[in-house]
Amino acid sequence: MAVTPGANLTALDVMRNAAVIPVIVVDDAAQAVPLARALVEGGVRMLEVTLRTPMALAAIEAIARQVPGAVPGAGTVRSAADAQAAASAGAKFAVSPGYTSAIGRACREVGLPLLPGVATGSEILMAQEDGYNELKFFPAVPSGGAAMLKAWHGPFPEVRFCPTGGVSVANAKDFLALPNVVCVGGSWLTPADAVKAGDWARITRLARESVALRSA
Ligand SMILES: O=C(O)C(=O)C[C@H](O)[C@H](O)COP(=O)(O)O
Numbered sequence: 001m002a003v004t005p006g007a008n009l010t011a012l013d014v015m016r017n018a019a020v021i022p023v024i025v026v027d028d029a030a031q032a033v034p035l036a037r038a039l040v041e042g043g044v045r046m047l048e049v050t051l052r053t054p055m056a057l058a059a060i061e062a063i064a065r066q067v068p069g070a071v072p073g074a075g076t077v078r079s080a081a082d083a084q085a086a087a088s089a090g091a092k093f094a095v096s097p098g099y100t101s102a103i104g105r106a107c108r109e110v111g112l113p114l115l116p117g118v119a120t121g122s123e124i125l126m127a128q129e130d131g132y133n134e135l136k137f138f139p140a141v142p143s144g145g146a147a148m149l150k151a152w153h154g155p156f157p158e159v160r161f162c163p164t165g166g167v168s169v170a171n172a173k174d175f176l177a178l179p180n181v182v183c184v185g186g187s188w189l190t191p192a193d194a195v196k197a198g199d200w201a202r203i204t205r206l207a208r209e210s211v212a213l214r215s216a
Contacts, residue, residue, distance in 0.1 A: 011113040011134040014073065014093045015162055015182040018044045019214035020172065021095075022189040022207070023075055023164065024059075025050050031195055032059035036067040038200035039189065042207025048095050048185065050075035051082055057089040064090030077114075080106030087112050095185070097138055099123055104130040115162055119143045124156055134160050136185065141166025146174050153180045172213050 014021070022039055024047060026032050032055075036047055049060050051074055063072040073093035074086030080102050083094055087110035094107050099116035104127070107114040116127045117138040127135055137149065140163035144151075149161060163175045164185030175181050189210055194202045 020210040048075040139165025
């Protein structure tokens, strides 16, 4: 799908690009660029770099500048300040593990499409009150998995989800088959041992396999 990074990107664009949004934890800034290249090479362009490590913002900045085709986003956005820092670093979208109106407002102010994290009906309602209908279901498997999404489809038919947390190549298809799931998120495309070893070919392979999940 043709997506011009930064040009009116929506949360739905982010979800539609590939079947999986990789959740990336960068421990070493030097890994960010080759890792992003490996994922793009495998057809995965929307890259969620979690703000869990001190070099996450530097990694987002490096990917934004140096990896054509990559669309870096910030994960683990937990405050308005996180949203502002992510946008300044060059993030093109944001993902949060939960939701507050302050985060929603801050993302709008800095122009970041946001996938707010929800795990209950009340949280869905709060996100919807602020205009968010594309949501991350987190943590998906511990919170009820596919059965929960099926149950939500009744009262929330307009909401589209990206289940994340406990999703893997083994269960991704069960989620992707649901009418209210557009994509899934997961850390399995970037195994810590492959990143540490610089095994970028393996990461490209995992990315390719994940792209095929949608058509298979
Ligand atoms: O850091 C965040 O903002 C998160 O929301 C957490 C991640 O999305 C999950 O930890 C990924 O879960 P796994 O694929 O099961 O490893």
